[in-house]
Amino acid sequence: MASVTTNPPITAATPTPRAPGPRRFSQQTIAPWLFLLPAFLFFATYVLVPIVQSFYISLYEWNGLYSPEYRAVEGSGLTDQACAELGNRAGREEGCELTGDTVWNAEYVGMENYANLYSDPFFWTSLKNNVIWLLLYFLAIPGGLFIALFLNQKVFGMRLYKSLFFFPFVLSQVVVGLVFSWFMLPGADEGLLNVILGWFGMGPVNILGNNNTATYGIIAAGLWPQTAYCMILYLTGLNAVDPEQIEAARLDGAKGPKMLWYVVLPQLWPATFIAIVVTVIGALRSFDLITIMTNGGPGFYNTSVLAFYMYDVALSEFGFRMGYGSAIAVILFLIMMVYIAGFLWKMWRDEKA
Amino acid sequence: MRSIFKTSAAALAAATMLSGAAYADGHGVSGPLRIFSDMSNPAPRAVMEGMVERFTEANPGVEVELVITDREAWKTQIRNVLQSGTADIVNWYAGNRMAPYVEAGLFMDISDLWEEGGLTETLASTQGSMTMDDGIWGVPYTYYQWGVYYREDIFAELGLEAPTTWEEELSNCQAIVDSGRSCYTIGTQFLWTAGGWFDYLNMRTNGYDFHMELTAGEVPWTDDRVRATFENWQTLIDMGAFIDDHQSYSWQEALPFMVNGEATAYLMGNFAVAPLREAGLSDDQLGFYQFPQIDASIEPGEDAPTDTFHIAANAENVEAAEAFLLFVASAENQTLINNGDNLGQLPVNSQAGVDDDEFLNAGFDMLSNNAGGGIAQFFDRDAPAEMAQVAMQGFQQFMVDPSTLDQVLQILEGARQRIY
Numbered sequence: 224m225a226s227v228t229t230n231p232p233i234t235a236a237t238p239t240p241r242a243p244g245p246r247r248f249s250q251q252t253i254a255p256w257l258f259l260l261p262a263f264l265f266f267a268t269y270v271l272v273p274i275v276q277s278f279y280i281s282l283y284e285w286n287g288l289y290s291p292e293y294r295a296v297e298g299s300g301l302t303d304q305a306c307a308e309l310g311n312r313a314g315r316e317e318g319c320e321l322t323g324d325t326v327w328n329a330e331y332v333g334m335e336n337y338a339n340l341y342s343d344p345f346f347w348t349s350l351k352n353n354v355i356w357l358l359l360y361f362l363a364i365p366g367g368l369f370i371a372l373f374l375n376q377k378v379f380g381m382r383l384y385k386s387l388f389f390f391p392f393v394l395s396q397v398v399v400g401l402v403f404s405w406f407m408l409p410g411a412d413e414g415l416l417n418v419i420l421g422w423f424g425m426g427p428v429n430i431l432g433n434n435n436t437a438t439y440g441i442i443a444a445g446l447w448p449q450t451a452y453c454m455i456l457y458l459t460g461l462n463a464v465d466p467e468q469i470e471a472a473r474l475d476g477a478k479g480p481k482m483l484w485y486v487v488l489p490q491l492w493p494a495t496f497i498a499i500v501v502t503v504i505g506a507l508r509s510f511d512l513i514t515i516m517t518n519g520g521p522g523f524y525n526t527s528v529l530a531f532y533m534y535d536v537a538l539s540e541f542g543f544r545m546g547y548g549s550a551i552a553v554i555l556f557l558i559m560m561v562y563i564a565g566f567l568w569k570m571w572r573d574e575k576a
Numbered sequence: 577m578r579s580i581f582k583t584s585a586a587a588l589a590a591a592t593m594l595s596g597a598a599y600a601d602g603h604g605v606s607g608p609l610r611i612f613s614d615m616s617n618p619a620p621r622a623v624m625e626g627m628v629e630r631f632t633e634a635n636p637g638v639e640v641e642l643v644i645t646d647r648e649a650w651k652t653q654i655r656n657v658l659q660s661g662t663a664d665i666v667n668w669y670a671g672n673r674m675a676p677y678v679e680a681g682l683f684m685d686i687s688d689l690w691e692e693g694g695l696t697e698t699l700a701s702t703q704g705s706m707t708m709d710d711g712i713w714g715v716p717y718t719y720y721q722w723g724v725y726y727r728e729d730i731f732a733e734l735g736l737e738a739p740t741t742w743e744e745e746l747s748n749c750q751a752i753v754d755s756g757r758s759c760y761t762i763g764t765q766f767l768w769t770a771g772g773w774f775d776y777l778n779m780r781t782n783g784y785d786f787h788m789e790l791t792a793g794e795v796p797w798t799d800d801r802v803r804a805t806f807e808n809w810q811t812l813i814d815m816g817a818f819i820d821d822h823q824s825y826s827w828q829e830a831l832p833f834m835v836n837g838e839a840t841a842y843l844m845g846n847f848a849v850a851p852l853r854e855a856g857l858s859d860d861q862l863g864f865y866q867f868p869q870i871d872a873s874i875e876p877g878e879d880a881p882t883d884t885f886h887i888a889a890n891a892e893n894v895e896a897a898e899a900f901l902l903f904v905a906s907a908e909n910q911t912l913i914n915n916g917d918n919l920g921q922l923p924v925n926s927q928a929g930v931d932d933d934e935f936l937n938a939g940f941d942m943l944s945n946n947a948g949g950g951i952a953q954f955f956d957r958d959a960p961a962e963m964a965q966v967a968m969q970g971f972q973q974f975m976v977d978p979s980t981l982d983q984v985l986q987i988l989e990g991a992r993q994r995i996y
Contacts, residue, residue, distance in 0.1 A: 288680040289659050291890045311709060311771035314889050315688075321890055325659065328680070329824055339994075344987070389934040409821035432824040432976070518765055522973030522980075523966070523987065540651040541956070541965035 274556065281336055281549035285329035287537065292326045293319040329546070336550035345553065346525040349532040352438050353507070353558075356528060359442045360449060360506035364498050367453025370490075372483075374454070375461045385458065392451040400515030403444035405447050407431050431517050437526045441509070441516050453498045460494030461487075496569075503562060507555075510534065529555045583953065584731030599736035605896040606637025606836040612663040613642065614650035619920070623913045624678075631903050638896050644753055657888075658682040664891040665900060670705040670716060670882040671953035672791070672960055677886075678708045684887040684894070685711035686901065693902050698925045698970055702882050705953055714886035715905045718914055720921040722772060722879040726841035728833065730757070738865035740781075742808070745868045749817050752840050756965030759817040761839035763825030770971035771955030771964070775879050778805040780870035784877030784949030797967075797988040806985075808870060810978045823976050825859075831855065843867065846921060849935050864938045866946060878942065878950030881957060883923065966991045 267362050293309070295301040299318030306319035307326070313319040340346045391399065407413030409429035411421055420426030430440035464487055472486045488495075508532045513519060519527040519535060527535070528549055537548025581730040615624040621644055628640045643663075645653055647777060650667070657663050659675060668674060677683045690696050690712045696703060702716045726738065731748075734755055739745040749759040764770045779787045782801045789795050790802065812818065819833050828851065833839040842848060852862055869876065885904055887897045910923035915931035922930060922940055930940045943951065956964040970984040 226624065279793050286680070288655060288676060290681045291661075311678055311683075311711070311889075314681065314686070315711070323661075323890075331959045388584055404824075409824050429821045429824060434976075518767075520765065520767070520969065520972060523969045523978055535965075538652060539965075540648075541961040543961055 267547060277549045277552045277556070279549075280329075280546055281553050282331060282333060283329040283546045284332045284336070285327075285481075285545045286327075286543040287545040289325035290328055292322045292324040294322045295379065296320050332546065337415075337554075338546050339547065340550055345527065345532060346529075347527045348524050349382075349527045351466050352526065353528045355438055355504065356506045356509055359439070360445065361499075363449035363453045363505075364447050364495065365431050366446070366450040367455075367498060368457050370450065370454045371457035375458060388456050389451050391448040392455070394448065396445075396448070396511040397515055398445055399448055401511045403440070403447070404431060404516045407440055432521055434521060434525045435522065437517050441512050441526060444516065445505065445509055445512050449502060452501060452505070456494045456498050456501075457491060460491045464490045500566065507559065511529060530560075578932070582652045591664040591744050604635050604637050605897075605899045606635070607641045607893045607896055608641060609665070609896040609900060610641045610663050611643070611665045611892050612650075612654075612657050612667070613644045614647045615902060616644050616647045616650075616665040623918045626918075627904065627909065627913065628844045630909075631900055635896070637901065640900075642707045643807075652854070658890075661888070661890040661892075663888050664893050664897045666886050666888060667712065668884050668886050669953070669957050670702060670714070670884050671957035673764065673957040674708060674713055674884075674886075675960060678711070678713050682889050683713040684889045684891065686715070686887060686898070687712045687714060689898050689901065695902075695905055698907065698927055699905060701951070702924050705882055705951075706884065711933045714884040716882045716884045716920045716924040717904050717910065719880045719882040719924055720846040720917050721943055722776075722843070722867075722881075722918065723749070723939065723942065724841050724843050724865050724867055725834075725852065726863050726865065727837060727857075727861055729861045730837055730840045731863070734783065737870045738863065740865075741868055741872070746811065747819075749815060754934070757837065758819045758833070758839040759812070759841060761819050761830045761833035761842050762822045763830030764822045764828050764972045764975060765824060765829075767968035767972055768954075768956055769827050769830075769844075770975055771968045772845075773809065773878065773975075774805070774967075774971050775809075775952060775955050776843065776867045777809050778802070778871075779877035779949060780867060780874065781805045781808055781954065783871075784952065787877060787952065788950070788958065791955065791963075792844075793992050795994055797985050802985065803981075804983055806974065806978075809974070810981075813975060813978050818975065823972055825894070845879075846935055846939055850920060859934055864935050866942050875948035875950075876946060878947040878951055879954050880922075880943055880947075880951050917992050960995055962995050963991060 290310075293306040293313040294303045295306050296318050301316070301318035306313050308314065309316055309319065313443075351477040370388055372380065374388065378384075394402075406415050407430045409417070409427060409432055411417055414427075416430070417427040420428065428435045428436075468486060468490070469482075472482055477486060507528075509528055509531065513526055513528060513531045517526045518530055519525075524532060524535075533548045533551040533555065534542070536542045536551070538546045542548070611628070613624045615621055624644060628642050632638055632640055654666060654668065654677070657666060659682065668677070673682065685878070690699070690703070695715060699706075699716060702719070703712065706712050706714055706716065724738075730752075736748050736751060736753050737744070739748050752759045762769050762773070775787065778790065781804050786795070786801060790797075795802070819830070819839050822830065827844070827848075829850070830842070831851055832855070834842050835852065835857060848896075849862070866876065866878075885901055887894065887901065891897050905925060907923075907925045907927035907929075910925040910928040911931075913919055914921050914923040914928070914936075916936070917972065918934045920931075920933065920936065922936060922943070930936055952958055956968065961969060966987050970988050974981055974984050
């Protein structure tokens with residue numbers, strides 16, 4: 224952090240000078256790795272290996288199912304090969320028995336899944352919606368900043384107001400989605416939104432049922448908790464703003480927007496950075512809201528994003544295209560890599576500085 | 577792989593069908609039996625638990641381990657359960673919905689059980705929908721009719737009769753629209769309700785056989801006969817037959833329109849009767865009619881989705897599993913579980929009795945005597961999963977904006993060429 228601190232920086236306690244024996248040396252080398260090992264193992268099992276698997280599966284056509292494996296019963300005159308070729312009939316053949324293992328019956332198709340993606344209109348709809356999500360979700364950052372500035376004053380009961388503003392972030396996304404879909408229910412006397420519009424002689428509108436507005440309706444729901452999240456980040460950031468600098472700026476005659484832009488905001492940069500990170504992640508995580516509020520519809524995937532489309536083709540009730548889903552996952556991964564690489568580069572640059 | 581069951585199959589089967597208790601002594605089955613069920617709604621759950629109780633009473637050697645999963649969640653969880661080998665018996669659906677698991681060899685072929693347990697006779701009506709790749713892959717325990725549930729009182733108030741022809745249907749609907757109501761309530765947010773409409777319009781416009789060819793991918797979606805179906809649909813949409821904003825409602829959320837009298841009818845499965853009654857509609861207010869004829873020369877086809885039990889290919893206790901399936905299929909059990917106090921649906925076993933309920937009787941009569949075209953499962957069970965998915969999205973798109981029909985049919989045809 225760039226702020227001036229009076230305390231000396233805390234560093235790792237330096238070992239008291241002692242004769243560095245060989246045992247001590249090895250301890251210091253190994254210990255960090257030992258501490259890292261559990262995290263690394265989990266990271267590899269649940270993140271790295273699946274990423275590689277996704278790349279691999281995306282080259283195959285596979286319905287996501289493993290078949291039970293059969294072998295020949297000794298003395299039956301059949302071979303293991305013959306039992307395997309029987310497919311779903313092997314169970315009826317006296318000469319074949321289960322091995323307890325499974326067979327992966329996928330067909331190698333090379334880059335075909337990617338070629339199909341290119342000509343798939345639903346893929347492009349989903350990608351377009353992803354971009355809309357990313358762009359509009361950034362509204363949460365100025366929104367959160369505004370509320371944080373507003374709440375950053377000493378008034379009786381301010382803690383209560385702060386927690387009320389933060390409340391939506393505590394709710395599960397599913398609940399947020401449900402509440403907003405009820406809020407936006409069509410029909411003049413059903414959803415609160417249409418009731419309010421009715422007072423002004425407008426409406427009724429069916430935001431979630433209209434191809435042109437449904438995505439924006441879902442984003443509005445997502446912005447509610449996301450703004451609260453950014454707000455709390457900025458509130459903590461505002462606590463760290465140096466009062467002396469504010470004082471000095473005030474003496475120099477700065478106030479209002481100028482004070483905000485030149486004095487406060489630069490000090491809030493660490494908070495802004497985290498807010499950008501969590502907002503991008505939040506935008507890409509939009510899957511649950513879409514599932515709850517529109518189920519990807521109306522019509523053909525009109526509110527779908529890549530994550531939803533991937534789930535729908537590979538894992539949903541009617542989704543049996545694991546290879547195709549993996550290809551979508553790979554594309555989504557590559558898109559996110561651009562962002563992740565930028566993020567890593569910035570971290571690396573900051574640490575060097 | 578083959579069970580010991582085979583040798584004494586006929587005897588056992590007969591014993592089970594006559595009385596469960598006789599089965600207990602002598603050659604009773606034993607061991608743990610793991611059942612994964614999707615009968616999670618209150619009434620079905622009680623039925624499932626009751627079946628397990630009666631089965632273990634008759635077979636004290638069997639320790640049933642029953643896992644009941646949420647019905648919606650089960651539609652995806654079945655994959656993990658079947659592959660991990662943690663189940664002996666699972667719930668699923670008849671028709672093409674079985675295809676992925678049959679093709680992957682995850683269901684056990686129980687043709688022998690059908691043959692030797694006499695199921696080919698008692699369950700003959702559903703044998704076709706349980707057959708695939710020359711095997712029979714499960715046993716049905718219940719099915720239910722689809723049809724039009726309507727407000728008899730409002731029809732009477734407007735002086736209307738239940739329609740039997742398309743002309744009567746259209747003139748009825750016009751009168752209803754003129755009275756300020758919608759003819760039909762529907763909630764298409766989860767798509768499948770639109771599939772029901774397509775099934776009926778297509779079976780009435782082009783016949784059952786054409787409908788089966790279409791869901792089997794043998795006819796292009798851009799065919800003129802398919803267009804004719806959509807034209808009939810559009811006639812209804814254009815006259816304002818359906819409620820507004822149906823794309824934002826689930827099927828349950830569409831019920832109040834009918835209860836409040838804002839819409840007069842609902843094309844639905846018989847499971848809609850229970851919530852309609854609970855919402856306060858008496859049997860005097862609620863009526864049922866078969867979807868009207870469009871082309872009088874076409875024998876009516878009907879939707880009657882069948883719910884089933886299957887043995888997993890990697891089941892550990894095949895013997896007990898087969899005994900349980902025979903128990904489920906027996907006339908005695910099917911009469912009991914389908915009566916009005918339990919599932920309130922139709923038994924599949926031809927020797928079972930139908931409970932005395934207005935709607936069950938109407939459905940039973942319709943399916944037995946007036947479904948000459950044939951009995952379909954349902955759009956999402958007759959068409960392959962991927963086709964069902966994209967087609968039902970197309971139906972919803974069409975219902976919201978009929979002017980996009982050409983684009984919808986192009987997309988469905990593209991999907992057909994890729995999928996089949």
